[in-house]
Amino acid sequence: MTESAGSLLSSVPDEWGPKFETTSGAVTRTLTGPNSINFNAPSHMALVMLTPQPGREVALNSDTRSQFLAPVGTVEIVPCNAELFARWKVPKENLLLALAPEQLNQLAGLEFERDDFEFRPPATGHVDEKALFLAHLVKDEIQRGKSINHLYMDSLLTVFSTYLLRNYSTLQDRPTSRHRGGLSPKAWRDVQDYIRANIGERLSVERLALFAGLSPSHFLRAFKQTAGQSPHQYILTTRLEVAEHLVITTDMPLVEIASLTGFANHSHLTASMRRHKLTTPSALRRNRILRGAGT
Template identity: 60%
Template structure:
């Protein structure tokens, strides 16, 4: 999925790809960029850009003030040119056309849509809130959570469809209630059977028979947690079990529990439980050899 952002230089900032799309947090400038969008894209400004030049599918460039929270929507295959005269920080989200069509089908029962980009300099506070959550996940470094990224990218895509597409004038259905017992079992059984694998909101929502955005609300209402928080808790429970009952090397424990590395596993357990796997194993060994 990071290939969706191949048009953005790697030196501008970190990139992250999930099943739902790809995202990069960039800081660069003054600079400019021009490309044909390989995917549906949206950019949100974290810093203001006075005298920003932008052209979308046109040789005519618009010069505008782009305040913090400005959003720019770039449909797939559109030609984009942008130039900025001050250093800037922003978030760029890319959604694969097929994946976003699937999301539209789940949300609106119709996979056919077209984007209607807002005017230059348009501020979108809801998109900025989502962008800030994604930026915060980037700031976690190696401890960043794949499923959290996937959920946020999915929510961002849903927001784009609701606000800037041909679906924007449709009434939104009122959805309430948590997961049914059957859906809860299907989702949690799948999570426990696939803790070592990369999990996606799209697949979990499919198991529950819900759209991704409805699934995220329903899961939190049922469990009191977001899906990524629940998954982290189950992964740490497996880490604790394997650490205390086996001599498996920590690198293998991390892999079995779905962490990218031993250091990722250790940092996550230290942050959430105040102990490390090494602490747990050492304490368990002390208990095992203590005289009765």
């Protein structure tokens, strides 16, 4: 994930808030106003209000502007290539998701076995508490800054995208394919092997689900049932175990170990190890040297 969300969020000024991109889409938490914006959406977009907006004005593919109260939790959907005008009279905070059409089509095919769909934007001022809950989870992770867990954010955007398709598109009444239980023994071995072989890379939910032969949302549920923890938790634990092994058994520089095990830098590895293992790479290496000197 980077703080450069490319063309997916190109219509949103950078100074409104940090932008982050994963395999599943891009997201920004914006803080701005009073202000206005007018653009043709370069991607599918979903906006969730985190603060109320009295007197909000919106026009979607129309010259007629609606003015309304947008309470906290209001959801707005802007399909790709739609023309949007919006104006707000008070400072506002919101979460904005941008989803590439080809990526969303692929997700729809995996989840609903049909990749042709259209979004159905809700009525103005429509409040969705579940979407607001998901938005707060994404916001909380954004606020971690450089220590964001990339796979966790990718998981959140996958779940959010699936939720939007299920509730605000022509796939609304189409049942999803059912999967019950955890991963099969073979799928579990394949996923574990893939994770360990690519521990230093940025792993995505979509790629892991492919190895398990499941849709992304079903994979997330099945993985947790099998492993007892979510994919991002499991991968962090694995990264820390591999890093600890390398610290203790090799003379490899700590910054190189951090890179090889998928951490952003030495500081990220140190902070994660301190939080989850109550020690640090430097302390582990000092202890190893002291033990060696005492023999």
